[in-house]
Structure formats: C-alpha cells, structure tokens
Amino acid sequence: MYVAFDDTDSVTSMCTTFLATEVVRALSDHDLIGYPRLVRLNPSVPWKTRGNGALCLRFGKGSGASSVIGQIGDLKVRSHRRSLGDPDQDELMERCSRLLRLWSRTQEDASPGLVVSPSPPSPRLYWRTVREVVPKEEVMEELRRIGASALELSGGRGVIGASAAMAWRPRDRTYEVLAYRAKERWGTPRQVMPQDVERLDARFPSTFNNYDHVARRPAIVPHSPCPILFGIRGDDVSELPEAMRSVSSEPVDRWLLFMSNQGTDDHIVRRWRELRPWSSYRVEGEVVRAPATIPGGHVILRLRTKAGEVDCAAYEPSKEFRGVVRQLVPGDLLVAFGELRERPRTLNLEKIEVVALAEHRRKVSNPACPDCGKAMGSMGRGGWYRCKRCGRKAQGGERTELVPRAIEEGWYEPPVRARRHISMPLKRQLARGLRS
Numbered sequence: 001m002y003v004a005f006d007d008t009d010s011v012t013s014m015c016t017t018f019l020a021t022e023v024v025r026a027l028s029d030h031d032l033i034g035y036p037r038l039v040r041l042n043p044s045v046p047w048k049t050r051g052n053g054a055l056c057l058r059f060g061k062g063s064g065a066s067s068v069i070g071q072i073g074d075l076k077v078r079s080h081r082r083s084l085g086d087p088d089q090d091e092l093m094e095r096c097s098r099l100l101r102l103w104s105r106t107q108e109d110a111s112p113g114l115v116v117s118p119s120p121p122s123p124r125l126y127w128r129t130v131r132e133v134v135p136k137e138e139v140m141e142e143l144r145r146i147g148a149s150a151l152e153l154s155g156g157r158g159v160i161g162a163s164a165a166m167a168w169r170p171r172d173r174t175y176e177v178l179a180y181r182a183k184e185r186w187g188t189p190r191q192v193m194p195q196d197v198e199r200l201d202a203r204f205p206s207t208f209n210n211y212d213h214v215a216r217r218p219a220i221v222p223h224s225p226c227p228i229l230f231g232i233r234g235d236d237v238s239e240l241p242e243a244m245r246s247v248s249s250e251p252v253d254r255w256l257l258f259m260s261n262q263g264t265d266d267h268i269v270r271r272w273r274e275l276r277p278w279s280s281y282r283v284e285g286e287v288v289r290a291p292a293t294i295p296g297g298h299v300i301l302r303l304r305t306k307a308g309e310v311d312c313a314a315y316e317p318s319k320e321f322r323g324v325v326r327q328l329v330p331g332d333l334l335v336a337f338g339e340l341r342e343r344p345r346t347l348n349l350e351k352i353e354v355v356a357l358a359e360h361r362r363k364v365s366n367p368a369c370p371d372c373g374k375a376m377g378s379m380g381r382g383g384w385y386r387c388k389r390c391g392r393k394a395q396g397g398e399r400t401e402l403v404p405r406a407i408e409e410g411w412y413e414p415p416v417r418a419r420r421h422i423s424m425p426l427k428r429q430l431a432r433g434l435r436s
C-alpha cells in the first residue's frame, strides 16, 4: 500500500520529510517496503514552497532480506525488499490523515494533499509533473482509475505532487540521508562542524553538493527554521550513514535514508520543437550577442537556437558562474541547460557546456584609404569608413588581432547553493561519464 503526501510545509517552517519520519514511526506496526522516496517536481512551477519535494512511502508485510535505513527515537527503521501483503487502505488513510492534520502548516500557505493507493499511478504522470504544469483534475481522474483515496486540505494542491511521487519509477536515482534536530532546538542556530563537511567530497566520493569550496561554506545545512540538521546526497546509499557520522554536530535526534530523483536532470526536456515557459530545456545554440551585465548583477547572453533566438540569464546568485558567461563571445557554440521564465522571457542557466570557442578578434586600427593611403575614419555602423582627406568610402579592411580566450571548452555550473535540487551536478555527471 502506497502513502504519498506533499505541500504540507510553508516557506518558513516545517518540512514534508519530517512528516515522513512521523508517519514511519506511527505506522511501525507495518513493514516499510523499499526506501522512502523524496521526489522533486518541476522546479519552475510558480507556487512551489522551498524545494517542491513530495514524499512517498510503501507499507506492507515484509519478506526476505531487510536493512536498517534510519533511527527514530528507540525505533530502528528497517526496509524490506518485498511485500507479501497490503495493510488496509482505509486504516492507513485514517491514521495518516491524523498526522497530516497535526503537522501541516495550513494556517500559513500550505495546501496539503495525501494519497493512499494499492497501486501507483501511471509513470507518465511523474514525467509530466516533473517537466510541465499538470492540472489537478487530470490527476484526480488518474487516482479514480487506480482506486486511490485522497485527502485534500486548504485546496489540496499537494495531491498533484503526492500522486506524481507515487508515480515515479526511477530510471536514474540518488539517495539522501537526512539528520534531524531535537524539537527544542528548532529555530536556533545549527551546530555543524564545517571542516567535516569540507572533507565529505574526498572521503565519500559518491556524495555531491556538500560544500562550496569557493565561498568556503557547507551546503548540506539548511538556513530555514525547519527540523532538518543536515542532508547528505550521494549515489552509493551504503556510504551515507557513515558520511553522516563523520560530521560532528549537535545531537542527531533522528535520521532516515531516502531514495530520490535529486541530481538526475529528470526535469530537463531534451527533445522539443518550441520552448514554453515553466519548463526546463537542453538547448544547443550559437552566441549571437555578447553577454551584458544588467542592474542587479545578472548577466544576459543571446543564443541562436533551432527555434530562434533566446536570451539566457546567469542570475546574480549564480556568483562566479557569471564570470564564465561574461567570457563568451559571438560565434561560441554552447549546450545550455535551463528553465524558461515567462517574464522576462529568459532561459535561466543551470549549467553550460562550451562546445566550441570561436576565434575572438579585436580591431587594432582602421583601414587605410585605397586611393590616397591616409587612415580612414569610422562611419559608425556596418563597418563603413570614410577617408578624411579625399572622402572615399569603403567597407571593412580594418587590422585586427587575435584575443586570447580566458575560458576553455568544457562544462561549467553555478556554485552548490545556486543549484536546483533536481539538477545533475557536474561531479555526478562526470563520474557517470555522461555526455550532454
């Protein structure tokens, strides 16, 4: 029996993953089948809270091998690979509803949804919800088809994300271990040893998004008043509990391992005919206008793609990544990953591959007059010149020199803090030897 929920948190507090630990504890008379799933959905949707993450858990009667995937108080959380039978759907609905009502932040801006179902929705629902904006009516129809029951609070927008999380059949997956704080510490500054976090990348090679080595800041520690102490992400789930214990910190109140689509690029549309706002794309193109820095420190660059020209933006929070984008010149060939915003219509860059650098030339002097040999003066536009002595007009012929390029061909991405949860970091992409 699958249980999924979403949109229980608000921008300022709580966290849907914490509710997952409460559900696991409350339903410990049933067995947990597989890993709890933390599923990030379309990062472009306008009403997302912090990370647009939904949760899905599966309960049953465990059989065969099991492993410890967490600790909640005295409860060692075990996960079983297979299930021999389902708990009662109505019973699960009733018990989870109570928890959802207890922990949701509906008095703030949450719009929680809970779905309980004996079988998951079509995987198509996941792929649409991670890449587009899906209307709720369509989701409700799919829930009726599979015999799911749903609870909607304060509008119940969360039903969409919950159903999508349940519909996820991983093609690619990562894991995250989340460590939580004792309740009396919620909202106070977190005690986590930065030096230990800095060492994670080297000590646990399959982990990623740990530390900003330029700003010298841990990236695993949230800055909201939520119950999470820190979260470590990685490809090898067996490394994560040890990675967690290698970080000295205030006491860890509870911890739990999640399977996730974080770091997978599942949100990126690779085959497309036109670019639509509220989706994210892989775009190939040639730089046609040199990058310009606009007020606010954002850098804008124009790319010619198969679907016409599109402005790409490296926003201020992407920090040193903007320095890379500023080095591009017309003629450079790129692969760009990013979300298309509606207004202003820009592709918000998540990472780029510089595929080929153009020859960058700079004018050294104006041409000499073909009639009298005197240096000509520029007429301003279109590369036209006029001789100051005899008035002869001519186009082109200026002397240029090659400007050495300050960047190399290859991949570039923003610092950890400016990355999407779902974007595949280059560390992971390069380890997998993936071409774009």
Ligand SMILES: [Zn+2]
Pocket (backbone or CB within 6 Å): 369, 370, 371, 372, 373, 374, 387, 388, 389, 390, 391, 392
């Ligand atoms: Zn002349």
